[in-house]
Amino acid sequence: MAGRTLYDKVWDSHVVREEDGTALLYIDRHLVHEVTSPQAFEGLKLADRPVWRKQSILAVVDHNVPTTDRNNGISDPTARLQVETLDDNAAEQDLTYFGIGDVRQGIVHVIGPEQGATLPGMTVVCGDSHTSTHGAFGALAFGIGTSEVEHVLATQCLPQQKSKSMLVSVDGEVVAGVTAKDIVLHIIGVIGTAGGTGYTIEFGGSAIRALSMEGRMTVCNMSIEAGARAGMVAVDDTTIEYVQGRPFSPRGDIAERAVAAWRELRSDDDAVFDQEVRIDAASIQPQVSWGTSPEMVAPVDGVVPDPSAEADETRAAGMRKALEYMDLKPGTAIQDIPVDRVFIGSCTNSRIEDLRAAASVIKGRKVANSVTQAMVVPGSGLVRKQAEEEGLDAVFIAAGFEWRLPGCSMCLAMNPDKLLDGERCASTSNRNFEGRQGAGGRTHLVSPAMAAAAAIAGHFVDARQF
Amino acid sequence: MRAFETLDGLVAPMDLPNVDTDAIIPKQYLKSIKRTGFGPNAFDNWRYLDEGGPEIDDSSRRLNPDFVLNQPRYQGAEVLLARENFGCGSSREHAVWALDQFGFRVVIAPSFADIFFNNAFKSGLLPVILPEAVVNQLFEEVAASEGYRLTVDLDNECVSTPSGERFAFETDPTRREKLRKGLDEIGMTLQHAEAIRAYEAKRAVEAPWLFSA
Numbered sequence: 001m002a003g004r005t006l007y008d009k010v011w012d013s014h015v016v017r018e019e020d021g022t023a024l025l026y027i028d029r030h031l032v033h034e035v036t037s038p039q040a041f042e043g044l045k046l047a048d049r050p051v052w053r054k055q056s057i058l059a060v061v062d063h064n065v066p067t068t069d070r071n072n073g074i075s076d077p078t079a080r081l082q083v084e085t086l087d088d089n090a091a092e093q094d095l096t097y098f099g100i101g102d103v104r105q106g107i108v109h110v111i112g113p114e115q116g117a118t119l120p121g122m123t124v125v126c127g128d129s130h131t132s133t134h135g136a137f138g139a140l141a142f143g144i145g146t147s148e149v150e151h152v153l154a155t156q157c158l159p160q161q162k163s164k165s166m167l168v169s170v171d172g173e174v175v176a177g178v179t180a181k182d183i184v185l186h187i188i189g190v191i192g193t194a195g196g197t198g199y200t201i202e203f204g205g206s207a208i209r210a211l212s213m214e215g216r217m218t219v220c221n222m223s224i225e226a227g228a229r230a231g232m233v234a235v236d237d238t239t240i241e242y243v244q245g246r247p248f249s250p251r252g253d254i255a256e257r258a259v260a261a262w263r264e265l266r267s268d269d270d271a272v273f274d275q276e277v278r279i280d281a282a283s284i285q286p287q288v289s290w291g292t293s294p295e296m297v298a299p300v301d302g303v304v305p306d307p308s309a310e311a312d313e314t315r316a317a318g319m320r321k322a323l324e325y326m327d328l329k330p331g332t333a334i335q336d337i338p339v340d341r342v343f344i345g346s347c348t349n350s351r352i353e354d355l356r357a358a359a360s361v362i363k364g365r366k367v368a369n370s371v372t373q374a375m376v377v378p379g380s381g382l383v384r385k386q387a388e389e390e391g392l393d394a395v396f397i398a399a400g401f402e403w404r405l406p407g408c409s410m411c412l413a414m415n416p417d418k419l420l421d422g423e424r425c426a427s428t429s430n431r432n433f434e435g436r437q438g439a440g441g442r443t444h445l446v447s448p449a450m451a452a453a454a455a456i457a458g459h460f461v462d463a464r465q466f
Numbered sequence: 467m468r469a470f471e472t473l474d475g476l477v478a479p480m481d482l483p484n485v486d487t488d489a490i491i492p493k494q495y496l497k498s499i500k501r502t503g504f505g506p507n508a509f510d511n512w513r514y515l516d517e518g519g520p521e522i523d524d525s526s527r528r529l530n531p532d533f534v535l536n537q538p539r540y541q542g543a544e545v546l547l548a549r550e551n552f553g554c555g556s557s558r559e560h561a562v563w564a565l566d567q568f569g570f571r572v573v574i575a576p577s578f579a580d581i582f583f584n585n586a587f588k589s590g591l592l593p594v595i596l597p598e599a600v601v602n603q604l605f606e607e608v609a610a611s612e613g614y615r616l617t618v619d620l621d622n623e624c625v626s627t628p629s630g631e632r633f634a635f636e637t638d639p640t641r642r643e644k645l646r647k648g649l650d651e652i653g654m655t656l657q658h659a660e661a662i663r664a665y666e667a668k669r670a671v672e673a674p675w676l677f678s679a
């Protein structure tokens with residue numbers, strides 16, 4: 001019998017029962033936030049069903065919260081109602097909850113790992129597509145819709161069909177200054193935003209193994225932009241070191257047993273994937289997205305591509321629409337694109353290493369005059385605290401960056417942080433869809449170092465020059 | 467959930483790949499704590515000329531005459547014909563609710579984003595995957611004849627055109643059954659409560675760290 005993939009292993013250990021190709025999959029960890037949960041809690045109440053296992057739930061507010069002064073509460077009444085609804089639901093159901101005033105509050109995909117609530121081999125779900133982030137721990141983690149949130153609340157399970165498996169192997173060593181974000185943007189550029197549809201991707205190869213846990217989270221985070229609901233990385237020493245000693249991590253004898261079990265969480269050598277993609281790490285350059293889909297990326301020394309060179313007419317039409325929205329002309333050098341605003345944050349890139357990378361570019365420099373706003377939004381209260389202990393806040397503030405409170409912020413502009421119509425932003429987030437960061441706003445996806453460099457230069461530039 | 471029966475519906479084309487959930491329902495409308503009221507804001511950014519918002523009365527906003535779903539010939543459409551990777555982006559089920567509440571019962575595309583595809587079934591919106599060549603042909607036929615309708619037969623898994631051409635599609639048997647009968651999925655899972663408890667008991671021994679916190 002052929003060996004099993006990492007995905008097979010985690011899947012197999014969570015099947016409660018199976019019928020007609022649909023498995024009832026047990027869920028170990030359920031992360032909850034304010035946007036996709038109200039209708040689920042309401043549905044539960046209407047059907048008079050209890051929460052199946054409260055201990056599996058960690059709830060937090062992140063999408064709607066303001067990232068400036070919170071002493072006056074949330075001014076937008078609809079956002080406030082949504083946050084208060086989660087306050088109420090968490091209290092009523094007696095859930096572990098990091099409310100707006102809690103120092104542990106932050107973006108759901110940052111706090112799960114930070115707290116040790118995400119462990120290797122778990123099944124992790126959340127009503128949010130970037131749940132794929134947690135796959136960095138060798139967990140099977142995927143986003144679900146609100147009906148499924150209700151389903152997990154009520155049953156601790158989800159009826160699921162197994163997806164196909166894909167190995168994306170990034171082999172060799174990346175050039176100095178190329179980050180996890182560049183790796184994943186490059187991967188999406190290669191396989192396309194629908195390339196992973198129907199697959200669970202395992203990211204492997206020496207360049208992935210060389211990444212820190214935070215880098216692996218950045219890569220897995222954007223699995224969904226590659227079309228895959230879940231991305232995974234095998235467990236190794238890096239993983240085990242990271243998870244130990246966190247508030248929710250196991251302790252004592254149980255921890256020892258856990259570590260032994262976690263060491264098995266990698267694909268067997270003879271495991272067969274439905275598809276394999278190999279990428280030469282050395283060929284990856286710092287990336288900048290130029291369009292309105294995350295596959296529309298170019299290396300920083302490249303140019304905006306020409307739709308008329310695209311053979312597929314549907315794709316060419318998509319490119320033309322994107323260029324019109326982005327107000328860009330084919331052939332423009334990426335480095336000639338100016339930026340109006342800079343956003344360093346989001347569940348892709350708001351962890352301490354991201355802030356360190358940005359700060360090291362910025363240190364001793366100033367944000368260009370042409371840049372109207374540059375801001376750093378740490379992923380959690382604890383990331384913020386750590387950064388302040390390291391003096392990073394001072395570096396950012398001295399350069400002219402705003403130092404904000406944790407939340408999703410301008411990643412999706414459900415809160416006061418938004419781009420204005422026509423503004424162009426260097427953003428460390430994950431989606432460059434039309435209007436994602438504010439109606440009419442234009443998003444360019446980059447790494448933290450590249451965003452920092454763009455803030456200093458006023459246009460895109462290779463961060464390695466700093 | 468509403469049961470899905472055979473549908474004979476007017477078709478509207480959306481000739482763009484990668485239509486994302488931010489486009490289907492922009493985030494300013496996700497602040498609702500309800501499950502209804504999303505229809506007027508489906509494709510909001512493309513559909514209206516005036517800016518909107520949760521507090522703004524949509525009936526007072528000017529419609530964008532260039533947006534395909536605003537054209538008189540597509541009013542009342544129940545079938546949306548779309549391109550590849552439809553519904554990519556966030557997991558927001560609000561996108562499905564918005565399409566459903568706009569009046570669509572079926573979306574036909576060469577491919578869908580996984581989470582959207584899953585979510586669609588939960589509200590009785592049927593996502594139909596047809597080969598790209600067939601979708602191309604349907605786009606041509608819709609453009610060529612006003613009032614173009616398709617019949618979508620879930621039981622027999624086929625789409626028929628006015629000229630009687632039939633295209634087969636596939637659905638998973640479990641999902642088809644749920645959709646046809648409008649079954650309560652949670653209730654179905656809870657029928658296996660014993661099995662879930664037995665699994666938990668076994669896992670608590672095998673992997674106690676998953677149950678300790």
Ligand code: SF4
Pocket residue numbers: 062063107108109128130346347348407408411412429430
């Ligand atoms: S930071 Fe952005 S992508 Fe991440 S959970 Fe928040 S809104 Fe979603």
